[in-house]
Amino acid sequence: MRNMFRNVEGTNDLLPGAQKAIVRTEIWHHVEEVIHQIMLRYGFSEIRTPILEHTGLIARGIGQLTDIVSKEMFTLERGDTSYVLRPELTAPIMRSYLQHHLEQQSGVQRLYYLGPCFRAERPQKGRYRQFHQFGAEIIGTDDPRADAEIITLMMEVYDTFELTGAKLRLNTLGSAETRPKYREALIEYLIPFGDALTAISRERLSRNPLRILDTKVEAERKILENAPCLPDYVDQESLSNYESLKRLLRAVEISFVEDPMLVRGLDYYTRTAFELEYGGIGAQNALAGGGRYDLLASAIGAKNPVPAVGFAAGMERLILAMEASGAPLPTVRPFDIWIVSLGETAGKKAFEITHYLRKSGLRVGMEPTKRSMKAQMRLANRADAHRVIILAEQEMQTETATVKNMLTGEQKSIPFIELVENLTK
């Protein structure tokens, strides 16, 4: 044990039958499958981009001064090129959209994704160095109906998993033109408090003052109660878009709370910003977040602006929340048949029968060992097999298989040639 390698800090091995849902492969299969189905139903198509991207894309897309870029990236150098393990997927998807000229396709693009991301943060509950995000983007329109559609899609996922008690928070960040005005007003308001702010907030005051808004420090929250309100500084068009969005959400009975303090940690967001919050999965309580990012395309080199809106969600946090809330988790499909054999000739026959039963669609198990019948029966029982086929000397002589129903204990003999037909009917 002591000298063995172990998985890298902040990463997880997913195992079959694991106790904790978050590392159990069966749960992941189920959750992924449901997400694919929902995305399909909402008219979104899957996009898969590489895990490796150029560092420059991420730095320019997400913003040089953001925490993600300034201290949380896994970068690797090779020759004189710098690569990064993607910390999120919105920038890579916009890169791919631009690179492949998806704007030339008819209509807006509805894309979704699901895959691993990497951030070099200190791991804790709900936060890992390799984690998995799924999300969706609507690229090519600034219509508030797209914003509403993204939010309804996101909510549909959590509804489907019967997760109740999540809180949707909503805000508008305004346009690229009005944001600086609010920024100045906020700085002006906060400067007199000087020492009352934490060191971190004082630092952010010059670099990224909006982030102070979602501080957890009680004293700072109190100071912020009378701070200038973001929506008051927002331009007329953003405001009317925001009103439209709220009307659309109310029309389809999506409940939300407006939170003028809500901001996002990535630079590319404008106008709509939202977050889905859930207590009970530790300090990392954001299940998903997103918003409009009309500036991203330009930031990474597009000639013309490309309006877009999307959400990103954490798989681990979703599973953690499902587990915490007692939402139903999938069970493992039991075996239809388990094959038990004694002796060499019966063993060969067992292999053959296993093969043909599997070809006919049944889930069939057997263990290629020479263990006792008792031991093999125990395995069958543990695999939750409905029926067991027993093959030993007697069966080989009569060319019939003994088939035992594990629920009733009842046994019958079935000739080898009728076996597949008999068991599949």
Next chain:
RNA sequence: GUGACCGUAGCUCAGGUGGUUAGAGCGCCAGGUUGUGGCCCUGGAGGUCGGGGGUUCAAGUCCCCUCGGUCACCCCA
């Protein structure tokens, strides 16, 4: 990056003030049924007590260092 707590069998954990061959439950394997599971009974395998150093006649137990884990700050999905 900072801090707190925790590292004893595969898993969950017991092991007052340091003292003979380190324990339990679950799990695993085998036997109780010369070819039959679940329940029960019996037995067995499995541990350099995270690692290193120190104090001591004696350390799982005390001290130091180190590695690992968990949670929190921060940040965000």
